[in-house]
Amino acid sequence: MPDQTSPAGSTVPTAEGELTAEDAKLVTLARGARARVGAAEGAAVRDQDGRTYAAATVALPSLSLTALQLAVASAAAAGATRLEAAAVVTEAPSLDPEGHRAVRDLAADAPVHVASPAGALVGTVTA
Template identity: 60%
Template sequence: MSDEDQKLVVLARGALARAETSSAAAVRDGDGRTYAGAPVTTSTLTLSGLQVAVASALSSGARAFEAAVLVNGTGDDPGMATLSEISPDAYAVVTDLSGTPTDRQDSV
């Protein structure tokens, strides 16, 4: 895993700890800016950590994505569809809770 991807792991693990949840995600946009997110679950809204990170990036003006990291997530996360819609060449790395990669999906 590259140093830049390791930074995404650190950001995602930070979001996981702050939200006291079991998973989180972080993305890097086409300009190298990073965004992290943890799952949101209320009676009227359910978002995965990746969906939160992607939405945060898009609402901040991101136009493309390079990569995503999902800590303790899965490759079938609903945020993968949006990541792919915006940037078909982006890749995603899934890690366990410690940040050790368990899966990589190129061209999400």
């Protein structure tokens, strides 16, 4: 994940349990999407109307999408014009830049919560 001084965003270390109920739901949905298909990552986003979209990593010979890219694409395809928050469940040491950019296409300041596969919050990217 980007560090606190990175212009790409900042990570705010957060203790597990400091998420709002709505953001904790995103982590739960992301964990479920990842586990359902055994994907590398799972992600979920919440749009301006409170609707949620969950997705897992797609890795096909002709198409590769991060879980976060697919969750954002699903929201956009359903008519979302703004995102309130996002969550990614991953074993990776950092937030993927492609997914981060996809979120920023619909929200300049929505928090992106990064959690471990066990659901423990690793940090939050806020910019």
